[in-house]
Amino acid sequence: MPYLGRFAPSPTGPLHFGSLVTAVASYLAARSQQGRWLVRIEDLDPPRVQQGASDLILRTLTTYGFEWDGEVVYQSSAKCQRAYTEALQQLMPYIYPCYCSRKQLQHTTKQGQFGTIYADTCRHLTSTLNKPAALRIKTPDQSFRFHDQIYGEYSQQLHADIGDFVIKRADGWWAYQLAVVVDDAIQGITHIVRGADLLDNTPRQLYLQQLLNYPRPQYTHIPLVLDQQGQKLSKQSYAPALALDVHTIHTNIFKALVFLKQSPPSTLIHESTQTLWDWAIKHWTVQLLTHDYSQPTRTVS
Numbered sequence: 001m002p003y004l005g006r007f008a009p010s011p012t013g014p015l016h017f018g019s020l021v022t023a024v025a026s027y028l029a030a031r032s033q034q035g036r037w038l039v040r041i042e043d044l045d046p047p048r049v050q051q052g053a054s055d056l057i058l059r060t061l062t063t064y065g066f067e068w069d070g071e072v073v074y075q076s077s078a079k080c081q082r083a084y085t086e087a088l089q090q091l092m093p094y095i096y097p098c099y100c101s102r103k104q105l106q107h108t109t110k111q112g113q114f115g116t117i118y119a120d121t122c123r124h125l126t127s128t129l130n131k132p133a134a135l136r137i138k139t140p141d142q143s144f145r146f147h148d149q150i151y152g153e154y155s156q157q158l159h160a161d162i163g164d165f166v167i168k169r170a171d172g173w174w175a176y177q178l179a180v181v182v183d184d185a186i187q188g189i190t191h192i193v194r195g196a197d198l199l200d201n202t203p204r205q206l207y208l209q210q211l212l213n214y215p216r217p218q219y220t221h222i223p224l225v226l227d228q229q230g231q232k233l234s235k236q237s238y239a240p241a242l243a244l245d246v247h248t249i250h251t252n253i254f255k256a257l258v259f260l261k262q263s264p265p266s267t268l269i270h271e272s273t274q275t276l277w278d279w280a281i282k283h284w285t286v287q288l289l290t291h292d293y294s295q296p297t298r299t300v301s
């Protein structure tokens with residue numbers, strides 16, 4: 001099967017070292033298999049999009065030496081938005097409007113291992129109300145499992161662990177879960193390599209793939225880079241933007257390879273960045289990560 005991978009940053013701020021690690025892993029995984037690699041800008045949530053961030057992200061990727069295939073896809077494009085609407089039509093039998101306000105949700109939801117679990121408050125409403133509604137999808141009392149290349153077997157009991165989840169928000173914006181599944185399927189993505197913060201989102205995505213009759217990609221979740229306080233580096237916590245000067249670029253790629261346990265020889269520090277990339281593509285071994293981080297049976301019930 002030809003390999004088709006992707007990197008899908010949200011333009012809520014510039015790329016930081018954690019994003020670089022994910023981008024490097026997904027790029028090397030694709031290129032080491034002679035695969036193609038796409039970039040998709042996940043500008044799905046306009047209130048959170050930062051002005052100029054998409055351009056800066058693409059410029060950063062180019063400056064670091066990433067070469068993507070084809071055109072960059074933007075989730076805000078009319079084509080993507082149409083595709084989400086079409087998917088929603090297919091999902092209609094499983095969808096219901098949810099009128100719960102943020103305050104109501106605070107009082108009715110219970111806290112689960114993965115966040116709040118919806119209490120099915122609006123699942124059984126018999127009439128529709130004349131006010132903006134989020135759209136939720138009914139989750140089955142069923143376990144969704146998959147094999148992650150690094151974390152091993154992973155499963156969730158969707159209704160008990162997550163509950164009915166939102167696929168379109170009351171303010172009209174599409175939810176990440178739906179958009180990512182639709183775009184990955186339309187683009188024909190075969191392998192998803194992304195941050196481990198999304199591991200517990202995957203069963204929801206498997207469920208949507210099943211309802212929409214989409215093929216299931218293979219998943220690899222990359223361990224997260226933490227800061228000194230043990231927090232995930234993120235745009236929300238103002239992780240520093242990746243520097244764009246030649247020297248720091250080279251060091252950052254080298255450091256990303258070290259984080260990814262690829263053990264680049266120290267002589268590569270003095271070589272060109274192209275030589276570093278060539279070495280990394282040739283030697284990419286995901287098992288080196290598996291060995292250190294695996295939790296072979298991480299089953300959540």
Ligand code: GLU
Nearest residue numbers: 008009010042180194198
């Ligand atoms: N847009 C997400 C992020 O920036 C990644 C989504 C994905 O890879 O599925 O964290």
